[in-house]
Amino acid sequence: MPPKIIKTVLPLALLFPLASMAAGEEAKPDPRKQLAFEVIDRNAQQMTDISDSLFYFGELGMQEFESTKLLQDTLTAAGFKVELGGAGMPTNFWAEYGSGQPKIAIVTEVDALPGGSQTPGTYERRPLVKDGPGHMEGHNTHGGVASMAAFAVKEAIARHNIPGTVAISFGPAEEQLASRPFLVRGGYFKDVDAVIYLHIRDALATGFGLQNYAAISSVFTFHGKTAHGANNPWDGKDAVDAVELMSIGFDKLREHLRPTYRAHRTITFGGIQPNIIPDKGQIWWFVRDASMPAAKETYDKLLKIAEGAALMTGTTWDVKYAASAWPQLANKAMAEAIQKNIDAVGMPKWTEAEQQFARDFQKAAEKPVVGLRSAPIPFGGRTQTAASNDNGDVSWVVPAAIFTFPSSVPGIEYHEWKAAVTPVSSISHKGQIVGAKVLAASIIDLLTSPELLQKARAEFEVESKKTPYFSLVPPDAKPDVELNRAEMEKYRPEMRKLYLSKAPRFN
Ligand SMILES: [Zn+2]
Secondary structure (H helix, E strand, C coil), rough: CCCCCCCCCCCHHHHCCCHHHHHHHHHCCCHHHHHHHHHHHCCCCHHHHHHHHHHCCCEECCCCCHHHHHHHHHHHHHHCCCCCCCCCCCCEEEEEEEEEECCCEEECCCEEEEECCCCCCCCCCCCCCCCCEECCCCHHHHHHHHHHHHHHHHHHCCCCCCCCEEEECCCHHHHCCCHHHHHHHHCCCCCCEEEEEEECCCCCCEEEEEECCEEEEEEEEEECCCCCCCCCCCHECHHHHHHHHHHHHHHHHHHHCCCCEEECCCCCCCCCCCCCCCCEEEEEEEEECHHHHHHHHHHHHHHHHHHHHHHHCCCCCEEEEEEEEEEEEECHHHHHHHHHHHHHHCCCCCCCCHHHHHHHHHHHHCCCCCCCCCCCCCCCCCCCCCCCCCHHHHCCCCCCEECCCCCCCCCCCCHHHHHHHHCHHHHHHHHHHHHHHHHHHHHHHHHHHHHHHHHHHHHHHHHHHHCCCCCCCCCCCCCCCCCCCCHHHHHHHHHHCCCCCCCCCCC
16 A cells, blocks of 8 residues: 555644654655655566465474475566575575665575474465465564565666665575574675565564573483393483483573573483483583573573583583574664564555454454554564574674564464465465565665664664674584485475475566
């Protein structure tokens, strides 16, 4: 829908109290944004064809081959320079259009989740492919919205001779926090001036301040000596005992950790059968906290506990880095600019049928029956949650904003199959259109307003220096490109039958 131009007798300073400098500009439509909005309206079908196609690919992290191929074909045909396979990950995707500075990047992801297969449009449990993976967080929509917004910005750059570059980063395996620290290490953001992190939600919103938790994920393996459990157990060194002692040891530590910490573990190898003393034991840990230095402090204690467990059992041990994520540092200056575009574009106009579907769905899911949101989230800071997202690393090396678009039903939680009911619905499609418009307009602001970029950078210099960034990735670590491969290969033949076989072309 067209941007809403606010006609009012109120002083503009009241409408835009946080950005009085820009208030004058907002009074008349910006032709560059108008052009971008027209491009998006004209290409809405192409955008949702991308998102819908990605839904049916339903690819797990590091296995996003069909998804990135479609994005590569679409964006190459649209005039973007596309790099696939950088930073040692075959499905790592980076695309650019334009030249030189400023360079503004969209950072997002397109991976699905194991067990998430579900027939869209029905909230009865009905997988498309039994036990198969699927988009139960709606990351498929990120592919369409990011590509659409970048293409609309490209058209504005070309028509209005805007200097600079628009880039898109689709990082692999967000659900396993497995790629962004490698992208940062690979120098992808060195010449980027600002990034906007894009995610689906049930709301049109931005925010600022620390978002999410720091996380460190590592797999500990103990090595012992096997023996008969009855005949000569005294000859054995029990590696699973070491796993248990590590777990107990950490439980003793819990009382002495700061209340913000989180730590959880799963035993990934616990022996073969009771009468065989196991020579291998394995335990996988997540340690989290509100800041990375705090998480690291707990993690260092965990390493000592592993050492102690090995000492007590006469075993040896090793540890393998699995993943890590810094909390996201969301930039306020950029959020203010995004909010102005949110307020100008506004929420989609839902039909009564869409509202009714949402209410019926909420009722069936035993959630508050509130329907779809009719207004954007008011501007403000957002509370830090204990979940993690590896794009956090990016926000400590370049000013970063967060932006979410309204393509799902309030109350329907992600990471369960119910969230796979609506990602290809008209609710999702309409949310994607406003999402692409706000995103494109915000990138145009960042490309054309040196004052905004300067303000974002100045804030970043102060905030990021409070906790200087360090990488958790060991120097010799490589991304785990085998991640999810077996699981994906198992289901792909059945899933392939459902592919939409579209070849969207922007115009
Ligand atoms: Zn996500």
